[in-house]
Amino acid sequence: MLPSKRPYLADEELGKKDDDHRPRNGRNPLSRAKQWRAPRPRRLVIGIIILYLIYLFFKNMPTDVPPAVERFNPEFARARQGSGKSLPPAMPSPVTPANGPPPRPDSQTDIKEDFYYEGEIRFKSLARTLQRFWKPPSRDGTSTSRAVVFAGSNLRSVSDLLPLACRMATQKINEVHFVLMGRDDVSIEGIQRVNGIKEDDCPIVWHVWNDVHVEILMQAPSGSSGSLIRLIRSLEAADYLGSTPSLTIELPPRVDPQLLHFLQKLKWPPQTSSTVTLRRRIQPDYLTPVEASLRTVEAFYPRNPNVTHVLLLAPEAELAPSFYHFLKYTMLKYKHSAQTKRTPCKLLGISLELPSSRPTDNGPFAPPKSEQSQQLGGEPLPVFLWQAPNSHAALYFGDGWADLHSFLTNRLALHRPTSEMSTEEKSISKRYPAVMEYLLELIRARGYYLLYPNFPERGTFTLATVHSELSQPPEEFLHDGQVDSTTALESSINQLSAEKHLDQASTLMPLLERFSLSLPDLSSLPLLSYGGEEMSDIMCSQGTEEYAKKFAIHYGGCRDSDLTDGSTRLFCLHERESGEESIII
Numbered sequence: 001m002l003p004s005k006r007p008y009l010a011d012e013e014l015g016k017k018d019d020d021h022r023p024r025n026g027r028n029p030l031s032r033a034k035q036w037r038a039p040r041p042r043r044l045v046i047g048i049i050i051l052y053l054i055y056l057f058f059k060n061m062p063t064d065v066p067p068a069v070e071r072f073n074p075e076f077a078r079a080r081q082g083s084g085k086s087l088p089p090a091m092p093s094p095v096t097p098a099n100g101p102p103p104r105p106d107s108q109t110d111i112k113e114d115f116y117y118e119g120e121i122r123f124k125s126l127a128r129t130l131q132r133f134w135k136p137p138s139r140d141g142t143s144t145s146r147a148v149v150f151a152g153s154n155l156r157s158v159s160d161l162l163p164l165a166c167r168m169a170t171q172k173i174n175e176v177h178f179v180l181m182g183r184d185d186v187s188i189e190g191i192q193r194v195n196g197i198k199e200d201d202c203p204i205v206w207h208v209w210n211d212v213h214v215e216i217l218m219q220a221p222s223g224s225s226g227s228l229i230r231l232i233r234s235l236e237a238a239d240y241l242g243s244t245p246s247l248t249i250e251l252p253p254r255v256d257p258q259l260l261h262f263l264q265k266l267k268w269p270p271q272t273s274s275t276v277t278l279r280r281r282i283q284p285d286y287l288t289p290v291e292a293s294l295r296t297v298e299a300f301y302p303r304n305p306n307v308t309h310v311l312l313l314a315p316e317a318e319l320a321p322s323f324y325h326f327l328k329y330t331m332l333k334y335k336h337s338a339q340t341k342r343t344p345c346k347l348l349g350i351s352l353e354l355p356s357s358r359p360t361d362n363g364p365f366a367p368p369k370s371e372q373s374q375q376l377g378g379e380p381l382p383v384f385l386w387q388a389p390n391s392h393a394a395l396y397f398g399d400g401w402a403d404l405h406s407f408l409t410n411r412l413a414l415h416r417p418t419s420e421m422s423t424e425e426k427s428i429s430k431r432y433p434a435v436m437e438y439l440l441e442l443i444r445a446r447g448y449y450l451l452y453p454n455f456p457e458r459g460t461f462t463l464a465t466v467h468s469e470l471s472q473p474p475e476e477f478l479h480d481g482q483v484d485s486t487t488a489l490e491s492s493i494n495q496l497s498a499e500k501h502l503d504q505a506s507t508l509m510p511l512l513e514r515f516s517l518s519l520p521d522l523s524s525l526p527l528l529s530y531g532g533e534e535m536s537d538i539m540c541s542q543g544t545e546e547y548a549k550k551f552a553i554h555y556g557g558c559r560d561s562d563l564t565d566g567s568t569r570l571f572c573l574h575e576r577e578s579g580e581e582s583i584i585i
Contacts, residue, residue, distance in 0.1 A: 148332065149177040150204075155191075157242065160507045162195050164329060166202035167512060174337055176204040212331060214245040214324075214395065217300050218313040221472060222252040225259035227315040230467075232262075234319045236269065239506050241328060244269045245311065250299060251280040252475070289434035290412065292476040296435045297408055302398030307336075309349075310401055314392045316471040320502040322511075323352055323463045327395055329508060330383075330451065333519045335397060340522075347385075347522065348448035349396040352464035354455070358532050359388055359436065362429050367454045368526040368534050382511070383519065385449040386528040387540075389439035391432055393464040394450065407442050410571040415555045427530070430477045440530060445551050445570055447544035449527060461511045462500045 150165045152158040158180065169176040180188065192198070216235065220228050228249075235247070247268055268276045279299070287295065302308035311327075313319075330350050334340055358365045368384050396404075428436045442448065455461045472478075503510070529535050529543065551570060552558040558572035 146174045146337075147177055148174040148337075149179055151179040151242075153180075153242075158191060159195055160239075160509075161241070162191075162197060162202075163507075163509055163512065164325075165204050166197065168332075169202060169204040178204050212328070212336065213243070213304075213308050214311055214327070215300060215308070216245050216247045216311045216313060217250070217296075218248070218315065219250040219296070220252060220255065220259060221315050222254050222475060223256060224315075224472070225256035225262065227467065227471070228259060229262050231313060231315055231317055231319070232266065234321075234502075238319060238321050238324050240269065240324050245324075246275050246277070248277045248279065248299060250295070251278060253281050253284050255280065286479055287476050289437075289476045292433060292474065293408070293435040293438055294412075296433065297401075297404060297438075300401065301405060302402055305398035305402045308398040309395055310398070311395045312391060312393075314466070316467050317353070317393045318465050318467060318502060319352065319393060320463045321504060321506050322508055323393075325508045326352070326453075326463055326511075330519060331395075334451065334522060345522065346447050346449060347397070348400040348443065348450055349390075349394050350451045351386075351390040352393040352395070352453065353390060353466060354453050355388075355390070355392075359390075359428055359432055360531055362431065363532075365532055367452075368528060382454055383451050384454050384526045384528065385522070386452050386532075387443050387449045387530045388528070388532075389428075389436050389443060390450060390452075391436055392466050400448065403446070404439065404442055407445075407570070408438055410573075411438065411441070411555060414557045414571060414573070431473065433474045434476050441551065441555075444530060444544065444547045446548075447540060451525075455511070461503045461505075461514070463503070465500050465502055467499060 148168065150161050152161050162178070165176050165178055168174060180191070218228070218231065249263070263276075263278065266276060281295075296312075300310045302310070309331075327350060334345070334347055334350075354367065355365055357363060426437060427440055443450075453463060523537075526534055527537065527540060529540075535543070548568060548570060549563055552563060552572065553560070556569070556571040558569060562572050563569060
């Protein structure tokens with residue numbers, strides 16, 4: 001210690017003053033050590049980092065880890081008991097597994113990077129489950145398959161599909177398979193246990209990729225938008241089972257601005273590849289019945305007639321959320337099942353509406369009562385067959401619509417009407433579009449029919465309803481002075497009183513639980529003529545043959561010599577030249 005810093009030790013009696021050794025500022029030197037000093041910047045930064053690390057540790061601490069007693073793994077215990085040695089330390093797993101997929105983790109992880117994989121997808125267990133369904137090819141080298149596969153990724157959708165798959169499997173008509181896809185790490189046994197499904201009660205195989213595609217076609221009315229907006233909103237609320245149809249809207253030359261604004265904001269079910277197509281007509285004049293019919297038919301042509309179908313909707317219609325479930329359920333039964341493909345079928349389409357009046361004379365219509373209804377507790381069968389077209393809400397199969405294209409091409413080439421069709425020739429009321437007349441001609445000439453729902457009045461499960469408060473006559477008949485306004489008013493009042501409330505169920509389970517027979521075979525369904533009279537298959541065949549002969553002579557350009565007994569010819573294109581030739585269609 002320096003001499004100037006330490007106290008001076010001297011005797012006071014010596015008479016010398018201690019002025020030279022006193023502090024200059026008059027303060028105690030020990031008081032400086034007691035003063036607070038600011039921490040250094042480096043220490044402050046280190047302290048902040050330590051506090052941040054402690055915060056991260058407590059924030060990311062796992063909360064779903066069970067206690068150590070509950071973390072017992074029987075597989076490790078069996079391996080330890082069999083070898084008698086402790087397990088070696090775990091080695092890091094390779095990038096690609098050597099044999100088979102990795103084991104299921106005990107708990108889900110929140111690492112989203114594990115959900116994305118750009119490599120080749122291999123189904124290692126698929127071949128083992130499909131091997132027992134392989135069948136040798138037939139003599140002609142082709143093999144037939146009766147497999148129908150249901151695929152689901154969302155657990156809620158899986159719960160909705162399982163009852164349908166089980167119901168189809170119990171009928172033993174098709175081989176039903178179920179494919180689980182998605183990011184939910186739930187075992188098959190867990191899904192069966194949660195949904196209360198047993199192997200004996202539901203004989204499906206867990207592993208029809210469905211190529212069926214539906215396109216929706218609708219025509220907007222001129223100067224009105226409320227009815228079409230209501231229809232589109234009902235379509236947005238429907239469940240499409242993961243395959244959203246394409247939407248095509250035909251616009252008139254004079255469109256309501258509110259409708260254009262609504263279509264501009266329209267988001268057809270998001271996260272799908274389905275498209276919305278708008279087609280606006282340029283011709284300002286009113287269309288004739290022939291032009292209106294061509295406009296409707298030309299708006300759609302199936303890319304693959306076997307799997308591509310069109311759903312024709314009127315603006316005044318409104319659909320239930322489960323309408324697409326009914327279409328898929330009936331299409332798989334009556335169009336794409338192996339039993340239907342083995343036998344010739346005259347089914348042209350499926351109607352979603354049960355009309356309250358006949359389209360021919362606007363008279364009241366009552367659904368038929370079958371003798372088999374006694375097996376259902378007195379309730380009528382859910383569906384029936386009718387040789388009458390429908391323009392409010394009906395699905396037409398692709399092959400039938402392609403046949404309509406060919407039919408209308410030859411029909412107008414040989415007999416193009418120069419004026420309005422006479423009353424004697426017209427069978428469909430002018431309340432309906434003009435294309436209905438040509439559809440009826442095709443149905444009667446080919447022996448086609450449509451499938452109509454026939455659900456009971458009590459506890460009605462309504463799939464489609466038609467509102468008449470905003471309805472208006474078709475554009476091609478607006479300038480027709482022969483339309484009786486009194487008849488149109490009476491039919492509008494009857495239709496308004498017949499409107500039914502739509503069922504708001506998102507699935508078909510309430511309907512399937514009500515009818516024990518589900519969907520019967522087409523041969524057991526009652527068949528009605530276009531006028532609403534019930535007839536047998538023999539009567540239908542005779543009526544089709546007689547009408548086809550009259551049609552071929554009157555419209556098809558055929559002669560009596562061109563037609564023989566049992567002939568199905570409808571058009572005969574003659575070339576009036578030397579050495580006359582005949583091309584018969």
